[in-house]
Amino acid sequence: MKRIDQGHILPVSVILIMLVSLFSAAGLAKSSIPDRYKGFDKGVSWKTVLPLRKVTFVNFDKDSYLDDYAYLSAIPTAVFYDKSRDRLISHPLLFYQDPYPVKDDKERTLDARKGIDYFMEDWMSYCNGRLDQMVLINVDKSKVRQWPAKDVIEISGDDPYEIASKIALHDWSYSDSAVIAVIEKNFEEEKESFSNAIKARLLPRKVKIITFGFPQTNKLNPQYKEFDVPEGYKYIEAHGWWAAISIDIDFLYSHIIIPAGNKDFQLYCKDVKRDRWMQVGAVALNSPQFGMDPEAAHIKSYVYTLGKWRIGLTDFPTKGVFNRYGTIGELLSNLIRGVIYNVEVRLYPGIEVELPDALSYGCRNVTITLTWNDPNLHLGFSLIGPNGERIVSVYNQSSTCKQEVKIDALGECLDGESYKIAVYSFDDIMHPVGIAISYSWNISKDTKKRDCLTSATEGAILASMLNTALLYTSTSFLPKVTIDTLYKLGVKKVYLVDVGNHVRRKVIDSLRDTGKVIHLKTCMELYDRMRKLSGSNDVIFSTIEPWVYWYVGELKPAGMMKGALFLGPSAYLSAHHGVPVLIVENHPKLHQAAIWHKEFWKRGSSNRAVYPGVSDMYLTGKKVYEVLDEYGFDREGMETIVTVAGQYNIGVSWDRVFVGKAKPGRVWGSPVDASQWISRIVFYPALIFENPALDPDGIKLINGSKSIRRFPWFGRLGLKIIKESGEEHFVYPVLHTYVCYAHRLNEMFSKYYGVKYQTADGIIPGETNSLNPIDEGVNEKYRHEKGCFYPDLTDSEIAPLYASRAGYSNVFSTSFEAVMENLNRGVIMWLHDGHGLAEDGGQGCFWSTEGIIKYIPFAGAKKEENPWRVYEWYLGSTENPDTMTMEIHGILPALLGNPHLNGIIRTGMAWAPAYKPIMNLLAKFVNLPVIRWFAPEWLKDTEDYYDGMVNTIFPSYFESDYYNASQLEDALRNLHSCGYITTNCESANTYYHLVLIRHGSPYQIMDPWPTSWYSSAWIQSIPRDIALGHTIGEAYVNGIKHVGILYIFDPPQWWWDIAENVVFYGDPDLRVWTSKNDCSSANRWEREDVKPLRWDGEKNLYVDGHCLFGATSYPHARKPIDASMIIAIAAISALVIAIGTAYYTIKKK
Structure with missing residues (x-):
């Protein structure tokens, strides 16, 4: 064996150490958390959760996006993946709101502070009456003294770039990577107005009436009758009655009907696209409770397809003024021989007109007006969406020769798609009738706002899964505070989340000076990356539309808080599920479907006896699942779906449509309500023990x-x-x-x-x-x-x-x-x-x-x-x-x-x-x-x-x-949960x-x-x-x-x-705690299983540079490399090569 010359090793080692020291400081161990802290695994999260005795408050601002950006940048600090132990470490992240000054009882809906107080009562109890740390973002600590903490951190500012940097530097001592979302502090509102008109003619055609008789059976099995809907008919109405006397007792919500009956019926047509029968509508009102033939018991529908239709009747019990239905002879016959239900189907003549103008994103404040030239006719019309769904119908007995409808927004059209207007007459059309359809809308050119808010939202979740900080950049410049934070943390890789590709080249070039840049420009790239990290295909829906608020007892929208978004709470929940937020406005098919549910609930929430149309539920639900399939979320079994949005932002019928295909749930209220509710859901396994x-x-x-x-x-x-x-x-x-x-x-x-x-x-x-x-x-x-x-x-x-x-x-x-x-x-x-x-x-x-x-x-x-x-x-x-x-x-x-x-x-x-x-x-x-x-x-x-x-x-x-x-x-x-x-x-x-x-x-x-x-x-x-x-x-x-x-x-x-x-x-993945039983242990856990991590107030607890209670040093900090540094590195590299060559030559000799 040849003897190694020790004299050659020393200089080479010194040079190598000098070179390495230019790029990194001494690394820390991956985690300092004691092994005895495991976390709980019976929650809704994609991994086991270890809770911290900590809370972060972000001041709620209903008029700006500052609080939303701050909340999103705090998400990676409030829930993040600990790769070394394959778990999440988390604490509640809440919007803070002062008690609302209620001047009228109806304003109680605006006072979400009660929810915060009750949540904190339980959280403080779980933390034994004292938090280890409280982080306050734009919240004065004098407002939260009722919740004591060992350490209170105040972060304040009016600049989202600065706040995000402060949050990052508080939580991270170092980080090899960072996520930077492309945003803007403010957005210019660019609007265009558009209008157009179409003229058409209704040809002579009579209302077609089809009647059927069904014997009363008091049985569940349906009786069916088929009929044809011919060309030239665009609207259908079906209702039923029987010969009887009805006495309405309005103040008791009751009706005496002699003789008694209780018909329920259903209407079907063929879904041509899928070659199956589609239920169009159904009525199942209890006649003694709602009356013989109330308006709510009429099935009214756009004619989705021509040809074969079917009506089914079941005769089964379901939950004044003097009225008589039928002739005296029919009444006596029913009294003596038994009830015969009469079902009448009316087909109304009309035409369908396609709007030649394809709608783009941002179509709002839509007005559609129908006028005609015959005052003897009563016309109505339906707006039909690209999926065939009837978005809204207007019809009444007006003889003003005019019908008009206003709609808040409509979804954009894909190539080859269009909206249609179906016009129909409730009277016989005896001669050609001229009609005019005028329509107008505003186009808000705010795709940049949508994309920036999306980037911040998805960036927060990605950062949470990577256990790294979320920072922000403008589309046009890289803020100094952001670049300084990158160098202070020693970041070598940047995930630039830039949905829509809005960032300028100079920003990317500046980021490349810090290290590698991975530029993520589409939602699909983000979705795939996140699902690859977690393996989860859960679905969290939300919207960029601000909260539409409402008042107690009014059952209708009252207004919109322009800066109150649900994106933060939805992203926090998504981070716990290990999936992105599917913002409906980012996907035309989703947006189109969501519009129907929004319009239905906005118009129908004050009349709860009107159920969502069966066919429209079916068509919009199918369209949503086309998107989920396209993006890879539709897998074997039932998906978990949670929608985080106000009830007038995405109507509640949206949640019901997915049942069976998925396990759907809904979080609603205000953004403040949503934040505390989601935290209660996430930490339910722990908080239930405070009950x-x-x-x-x-x-x-x-x-x-x-x-x-x-x-x-x-x-x-x-x-x-x-x-x-x-x-x-x-x-x-x-x-x-x-x-x-x-x-x-x-x-x-x-x-x-x-x-x-x-x-x-x-x-x-x-x-x-x-x-x-x-x-x-x-x-x-x-x-x-x-x-x-x-x-x-x-x-x-x-x-x-x-x-x-x-x-x-x-x-x-x-x-x-x-x-x-x-x-x-x-x-x-x-x-x-x-x-x-x-x-x-x-x-x-x-x-x-x-x-x-x-x-x-x-x-x-x-x-x-x-x-x-x-x-x-x-x-x-x-x-x-x-x-x-x-x-x-x-x-x-x-x-x-x-x-x-x-x-x-x-x-x-x-x-x-x-x-x-x-x-x-x-x-x-x-x-x-x-x-x-x-x-x-x-x-x-x-x-x-x-x-x-x-x-x-x-x-x-x-x-x-x-x-x-x-x-x-x-x-x-x-x-208490x-x-x-x-x-x-x-x-x-x-x-x-x-x-x-x-x-x-x-x-x-x-x-x-x-x-x-x-x-x-x-x-x-x-x-x-x-x-x-x-x-x-x-x-x-x-x-x-x-x-x-x-x-x-x-x-x-x-x-x-x-x-x-x-x-x-709520969240459908929540497990309700059970005591010990012989059926299953899946919903059983002990208090010991959910204990939080305790901090003594001194020891630095960290995971991969993420300091759970605040960083005190930045060992990987570096400065931008200037030209002299590059020359020095080149010289040292040449010296190393020369020494190595000499050493090799000597060794060979």
Whole structure:
């Protein structure tokens, strides 16, 4: 072996060290976080999350983008990927808002501060009363002294470039890379006005009327009739009635109809593009509740295709002025022989005109006017979008020869696409009629603003995933503060996020002086890069449109806060999901689809009885999924979709359309609401332990009373309370409030209606076998059957049964006061089965002895203040709640209790006595041996006149009353992450709903529209799926599959019951905590599993140069390399080469 000359090694080593020192300082270890801190893995995030006892506040500014840029640049500090431990490290990132100076009660919607306070109450408790650090961005620390912290960092400024740099230098000691988003501080508003007009002619053609007769069956199976829509017809209307007398009782929201009936029907046409039947619309209103032939029960539609159409009718019960429908002869025939439903289809003649002008991005303030030259004609028109969806229709009985519509915005057209106007006449056209269509709009040339806001949003998420800082540059210059930060951190690689390629060459050249530049110019590049890092295909939708605010009780938009964006909160949630934000304005197909939902909700939120059009839901949903497929988000199984936007920015029908194809959820309110709500969702696994309900020793709650009926049955003496309402001890409680609900529904339906309810997915509740052990014994109590079945619809007993199998204890209350007290003391989840209204800020129904029942002298129910479940006031009790039946057979059969007899007068009101104590005694006698041989069958069965529903319509609901949003807010304190699940009609997207969010509810399942009685099928299945380990979003989707339309399922699940458009609010990947149980451990975790990282206030905790509580040094700092430095490097390099050559020569010799 040759001996190495040690003398040659030393000079070479010195030179190499000198060279390396020019480019880097001594590196730090990758992480200093102790191994004992693991984080939790049962949250919504794409990786395990380690929480910090820290919070960052960004001052909310409704008039500028400064707060949005600041929030976005703070995202990589509030959630980032720790590659060394394969986890996320995170803390809450909140918009800060001072209490709003409410001068009028309607302005309560603008006061989002309540949500911040309740969130911080729980977060501070989780942090043992003191934060390790609080970062305040443009927030005065004097405003947050109620939340103590070891260390308070104040960052202030009015320049987004400077704020982003300060944030970066606070959090990073060094970083090899950085993300720089191309933005502008302010944007010039460039607008153009455009107008045009088209003339056309309507040719002579008559209104075509097609009528069908359907016999009343009181059955679920549909009856179909087909018909043709010929050329020359552009609008269709279908409605139904039967010969009857209707008495409207408006103040009781009820209608007496003699004889009774309850038709529901559906309209279909062929989807030519996909060669399948498409459900166009459906109506399923309860006639005794909404009337014989209300406007809401008319299906009105644009004619999507010519040729074969189909109408289907189902005859199944669903949830004044004197009127007569039909002739006297028809009325008498129906009274004697039974009801014949008349369905009339009207085809209105018209033409379709294509707008020759393709719309570009930024089309706003659209006005379309139709005029014609015949005052004897009543014309209407529909605006048809590029996907075939009917965006808006205008029609009335005006004889002014003019119709006009205004639309906030329209989506841009792709090549070959156009908008169309369908014009139609509601009268026979007897001669050619000239029409003129004039249209105008403003074009806001703000693609640069859209692209810059997109760059900042996507850049924040990319930086979070790379664990690097987000900085900003202008399109025209590189700010000095940005370039200085790059050198101070020692950045060698820059990800330049420049959607739309707006940045100038000189900016890129300046950045190249710092190192490598990766220029990302399209959304697709960003999407692919982020999904490659995370492997996730979750979808987060949002919009660049500022928040459209609204007032309590007005049910319409009130205005727009031009600087209030949802981009920050949506990006924070996206960073936790490991995906980009899909901003709908960036994709014409998405924008077109979103416009329909926005316009529908803006026009329809004040009239909740109008459901979203089935065909338009289908067409827009399909278009959205074309985009998701194109960008690679549509994979095997159900995607997670969360939309973060105000209700009037993207309408709530948007969320419902994806059910079945995906697990959709919605975060709404204001941007401030969204920020605290998302943080509560993300940290739910930790914050749920701040709920007193998770005390393993249990808590005391108010449980409802129990009652029975006894001799003399009637009045106060007939009702016996066998267990008083009062405090009881509960461990891991779930609160149940049953006000309107199903009770042994199919068991009773089969006797009373002669039919059984079947779910949309083919289950017959109470009869269909189940193979899952969780369903063992569900039929034992009433049907005396052992084994596993899908249970009958008996919400008040089945939902608690499944809840107990999830490890919960069940507490029951129905009075408003008791329910509020229980919520304030702490429960894990609240199931509320009842009535609701959208008016007066939103309302929910509760048991009340102070309502109508107060004035009924013989009502014994007045003595029971808080029954465990509501019962019908006439002879009802908690033991037997269903005692008043919706009478459909006639007065005499109702009094006799004989559902096999049809009387002359059938009212449809819920007055018929189901519980007949004297008849029950008689039945016992006639069932004796020998006598039973001669007795009629109807007399032997005392349970054949129950309708299976409790507290439905007039007059059975006198024992309940409504409480509005203000009463709810005034009574409610912190919900401590309690979820809310309700069948109440119309209460979603009201202030009632927003109160629950602000008071700390992380998820809700609610209906913006009227809900049918068959919601019992999904509300009692939710606890079942939670017990089985499903996420709350999976449980929601599984429930809706039972009862509702699945618009874009493959194939679509069309269904007669349009009144099941319930929406999930929150993140569908959230897991609801359960106690230990035998069903699944997927939703179970311990307090120890979610403990946060603790900081002693001194030790430098870091991950790859990211200092969790502030950087104190910058070891990789460097300066720009000037010409002399380059010469020096070249000289040293030459010297190294020379020495190396000499060494090699000597060694060789």
